[in-house]
Amino acid sequence: MFSLHGGRKDLKIGLELTKYPTVRRAILYERLRGNKVRCLVCERRCVIPEGGFGFCRTRVNIDGDLYTVVYGNLSAIESRPIEIKPFFHFWPGSTAITFSTWSCNFTCPWCQNWSLSKCAPPIPGNYVPPEKVVEEAIRNGDEGTCVSFNEPTLLFEYSLDVFKLARERGLYNTYVSNGYMTEDALKMLRNTGLDAINIDVKGTKEQVLKYCGADVDKVWRNARLAKEMGLHVEIIVLVVTGVNDDENSIREIIERHLKEVGPYTPIHFNRYYPAYEYHEPPTRIEVLDFAYRLARREGIAYVYVGNVPGHPGEHTYCPNCGELLIKRWHYTIVKYRLTEGKRCPRCGTEIHIVGKYVNKARLLV
Ligand code: SF4
Ligand SMILES: [Zn+2]
Ligand SMILES: [Zn+2]
Structure with a gap:
């Protein structure tokens, strides 16, 4: 012992x-x-x-x-806009109480959150009871919760307890994840109150095995399963220089996206910046432009480019007529033009958005 x-x-x-x-x-x-x-x-x-x-x-x-050893052992807890996660088709404009613990089950050398993910959790750490998280959300006027910053799956038991309480209080629950939980874990999360999951696809099968020590087939299986269970899903691809920034990798990821989660699941191509143990220069904008154009041409309805403020890929356009529907500036909504029924005001096409638009800027004046 x-x-x-x-x-x-x-x-x-x-x-x-x-x-x-x-x-x-x-x-x-x-x-x-x-x-x-x-x-x-x-x-x-x-x-x-x-x-x-x-x-x-x-x-x-x-x-x-x-x-x-991480039940309520939190490394951070704060209210954050849902667009930052990024979720672009889920409760737009809302904020979520966001919390995390330490460490990770992947080994990505470029981890953009390495100060939390690459260290072992302190024992016993600082305990935050689940009720406290929900009270904090209500006090802030948040619409939901989000387990993020490090891998949320590691907070599995704690998320179940937070989600149950949060749902009772009318809050939504979200995960920003590498999507590597077991099917049983995903089902339990869904059954106790998970509403939306944002899944990071780190590359092709070989790349994910080599750099993250994981099997990307399991990640795609979870993305598909989450959709089948009725969760809202968005896919994030961090395009890393020298890893998955070549034409073939991008093409393969787009094809897999269409096959597993279909054309109406949003995909975000995010710019990488050197971090932790990986020092190649930031993703070239031409590469992100290429991914953006190819994904649209191949038929994905909602394609985004992230971490590039001012890029036209920050906005939501009507997949039918091309009308600009949601204008953003670096994860803030500047203009929201959908009708009450979540349709394009020009051609009437229904836009896939879960939840209500929350205009916090208007609430402040
Ligand atoms: S199987 Fe369990 S112990 Fe192993 S990495 Fe995953 S969560 Fe951690
Ligand atoms: Zn990581
Ligand atoms: Zn339209």
Whole structure:
């Protein structure tokens, strides 16, 4: 019942850890022979020996059972616009109480959030009860919640509790994710109140395996499953210089998008900036332009370019007549022109948007 874990030589792994509110029995795991456990939260499906941690360092085997050490162990909590996630077709103009923990189940060397994702969570950390998150949202006037900044799947047990309370109070619930949870985890999230998920597709099969240590087929499976379960889905592609910025990779991702989630699921091509252990120059604008044009030509109705303020790909256009419908400036809505019935004012085409438009700027005057 005593073990050492790299860099935490002072930490005793035993049942005494469970006295902390941030250490809770996990929900999805199975017991194996020899006091090992298999975590069933994400597709890594780590087999963890007694006293050991899973790959993501948020789950530990104590005495033959699996525990999360990040229940309410938050690295950040703040109100943020939904467009920043980015969600462009879900409760436009609204804000969501956004929270995160530490670490990740992927290994992307260019991680744009590495200060949170690349370190092990502190134990016990600072505990924030689920009720506190929901109260904070209500106090701020937020319309929903969002688990973001680091991989939300690692907050699985905690998100279930927050989502349940949030839904009771009429708030929506969202994930900004790499989409690597198991089917069981995704179904439980959906059943307790997840409304929308934004899934980061990091490249082709080979690229995701090489850089992120993951199987992109599982990511696309979840994107498709989420749609089938009635969740709102948007796909994000961070176009990384020297990784997935060539014509073939972009073409492959667009084809896969059409096949798995169809033409009405929004896709965002985001500009990468050098970060963490990856130092190639930022994505060339011509590459983003190419991806934008190709995706539209191939029939995706809602295509966006992100992290390039002032780019025409920040706006929503009518897929039928080309009319500019939602004008944005770097994730802020400047003009919203849809009719009450969410139609193009010029040709009447229905635009796929979930939830209501919230004009916070107007509320302030
Ligand atoms: S959440 Fe994923 S990476 Fe973390 S312990 Fe479970 S299976 Fe492993
Ligand atoms: Zn990452
Ligand atoms: Zn139109």
